[in-house]
Amino acid sequence: AQTVTQSQPEMSVQEAETVTLSCTYDTSENNYYLFWYKQPPSRQMILVIRQEAYKQQNATENRFSVNFQKAAKSFSLKISDSQLGDTAMYFCAFSPTYNTDKLIFGTGTRLQVFP
């Protein structure tokens, strides 16, 4: 079975600092997609960043970047220059390329950014 594991239920970081959220996944497939979603307290889920497994280059979106280690099945999210608005639940998600369009979500990491 394909699973996504987020081992950090809660994290905290001071404003302007950098924080890294961990995610590991289990799959036997070679091609797939990985995502990080953010869910602020207002609950609207927002896509933060995506990574295609066939791309070796790590994805970057402004202050957000990933460290994708395919062999280790690891997909961590680094938030640089943390802002108060980054306070949210962060979900790692996996989608296989074949046979299904669904997303498999991890259990989430609650990130609190302190002033």
Added chain:
Amino acid sequence: SAVISQKPSRDICQRGTSLTIQCQVDSQVTMMFWYRQQPGQSLTLIATANQGSEATYESGFVIDKFPISRPNLTFSTLTVSNLSPEDSSIYLCSVEGSLDRPREQYFGPGTRLTVT
């Protein structure tokens, strides 16, 4: 990205009744998804809804409990039937993004259901 709205945003329902949740998208999409998010938990896929065909349900979810309609390419409904307190959750719909951004999903704001 698509703009998705859901109605109602929240509701309180009595045990044994049903609630129908609407999901409207501002553009035509092939696939729509319905998720359940129990309090403090992650998202669990209930079913995938394609226009013109029966919804595909995930293990643990059945059509009698969660009937879904998908009458056109911009609209879907999820009904949660015979409500019990265990159905208290946030229900979210999502749609898949454009062809050049495969597997990306965009989410509606959710419907918070409380069953008393």
